[in-house]
Amino acid sequence: MSSFANQVAFITGAGSGIGRATALAFSKAGATVVVAEINESTGRETVELITQQGGNAVFILCNVVDPEQIKKAIYQTVHSFGRLDIGINNAGIGGKFGKLLDQTEQDFNQIMAINVGGVFYGMQAQIRQMLTQKSNPTGGKIVNVSSIAGVRGMPMGAPYSASKHAVIGLTKTAALEYVKHHIRINAVCPVYTHSPMVDELINTAPGMEERMRRMVPMGRFGEPEEIAQTILWLCSDENAFVTGQALQIDGGLTAG
Ligand SMILES: NC(=O)c1ccc[n+]([C@@H]2O[C@H](COP(=O)([O-])OP(=O)(O)OC[C@H]3O[C@@H](n4cnc5c(N)ncnc54)[C@H](O)[C@@H]3O)[C@@H](O)[C@H]2O)c1
Numbered sequence: 001m002s003s004f005a006n007q008v009a010f011i012t013g014a015g016s017g018i019g020r021a022t023a024l025a026f027s028k029a030g031a032t033v034v035v036a037e038i039n040e041s042t043g044r045e046t047v048e049l050i051t052q053q054g055g056n057a058v059f060i061l062c063n064v065v066d067p068e069q070i071k072k073a074i075y076q077t078v079h080s081f082g083r084l085d086i087g088i089n090n091a092g093i094g095g096k097f098g099k100l101l102d103q104t105e106q107d108f109n110q111i112m113a114i115n116v117g118g119v120f121y122g123m124q125a126q127i128r129q130m131l132t133q134k135s136n137p138t139g140g141k142i143v144n145v146s147s148i149a150g151v152r153g154m155p156m157g158a159p160y161s162a163s164k165h166a167v168i169g170l171t172k173t174a175a176l177e178y179v180k181h182h183i184r185i186n187a188v189c190p191v192y193t194h195s196p197m198v199d200e201l202i203n204t205a206p207g208m209e210e211r212m213r214r215m216v217p218m219g220r221f222g223e224p225e226e227i228a229q230t231i232l233w234l235c236s237d238e239n240a241f242v243t244g245q246a247l248q249i250d251g252g253l254t255a256g
Contacts (some may be wrong), residue, residue: 003238005030008081009235012064012088012122013091015042017195020049020146022088022231027055029232031086034077036062036070037089051160064091067125067182074125084234089119089125090145092163095195097204100158108159115163116170121142123174123185130183139182141235144171145147145227146187148250164189166244175244184243186234191215191250193222218251 009026013019015037022150023033027050035050035057043059050057057082062073082170095111096103124144130140149157150164168187175185192198192212198221202209213219230249233239248254 002232002238003030004086004232004235005051007031007085008034008055008077008083009086009088010034010036010077010126011088011090012070012118013038014046014088015039016088017197018190018224018227019095020046021193021228022090023057024049025228026086026231027053027057030084032071033057034081035059035075036064038063055147064089067117067121068126070118070121074129077102078129080083082127084126085140087122087140087142088129088231089117089122089126092145092197094200095157095160095163097201097253098157099156102160109120109162111159112166113233115160116148116166119167119170123170127174127178127183131178131181139184142173142174142183143231143234144185144187145231146189146246147172147187148191148248148253150187150189151246151248151254153186171246172244179243184234185242186243187225187246187249188230188234189246189248190227191223193224193227195224204247216253217256220231220251222249222251230250 009031011023013024014035023046034047036044047057047059060073062069092115120125136156144167146167147164149161150168154161171187
């Protein structure tokens with residue numbers, strides 16, 4: 001496994017699901033972890049879990065829709081730990097399950113503000129800081145969490161699918177703009193993965209879980225730890241030639 005010793009990883013939405021698994025995995029690999037979360041109790045729980053496994057982490061209350069809060073969180077990170085090596089823009093919501101005509105302006109705006117705004121403002125603050133770290137030998141690494149709904153349509157989830165397509169556009173563009181500055185920027189696109197978000201979807205209709213499972217050639221959901229390991233791999237120095245990619249983690253779904 002790669003070592004992230006002496007590196008500082010800033011992870012949004014790290015109080016639950018994929019974000020928490022990623023925070024724990026980075027800590028196990030030696031990184032100092034900043035848990036940036038809107039939910040104070042789950043965010044602090046993640047810090048506690050990291051501390052119990054012997055790692056170093058802090059919680060920062062942060063709503064990713066607000067650029068000032070993200071800027072302040074990055075400032076606090078650097079004030080505490082002196083640098084920022086890794087930015088994981090993971091915070092997101094699933095939004096309302098319903099056809100296009102059942103989605104309101106408010107549904108659309110909310111999902112775009114969190115899922116797209118959070119990645120946009122997150123990358124702005126992270127890249128601004130990384131550009132000041134000229135002595136950084138390995139450069140900066142950013143991973144944005146998109147979805148398989150970012151590369152395919154998702155019936156009953158048009159705003160979600162649009163937001164996750166936008167995350168890939170932001171990722172590829174920023175990767176090209178900052179490649180010369182040694183900042184690598186990639187996205188991951190998971191299929192259904194065990195988390196509170198997917199539990200909500202399962203509960204929308206009887207038999208939903210089985211239907212979702214059948215869509216995946218491997219016949220199962222992903223585990224948050226599996227997504228976390230791919231994120232770590234994308235950030236590792238062994239992977240130094242990969243940037244601007246949207247990597248599908250989908251049990252074979254998009255192979256067909
Ligand atoms: N679980 C899946 O099947 C799946 C599949 C593909 C992509 N994703 C994406 O993975 C990411 C993580 O999802 P998850 O499944 O772990 O869900 P989750 O609901 O378990 O975790 C999301 C976290 O983001 C936090 N959050 C929400 N809004 C926020 C805000 N405005 N500011 C800061 N934090 C905020 C929540 O409090 C929560 O801790 C999301 O972007 C999601 O769209 C999930």
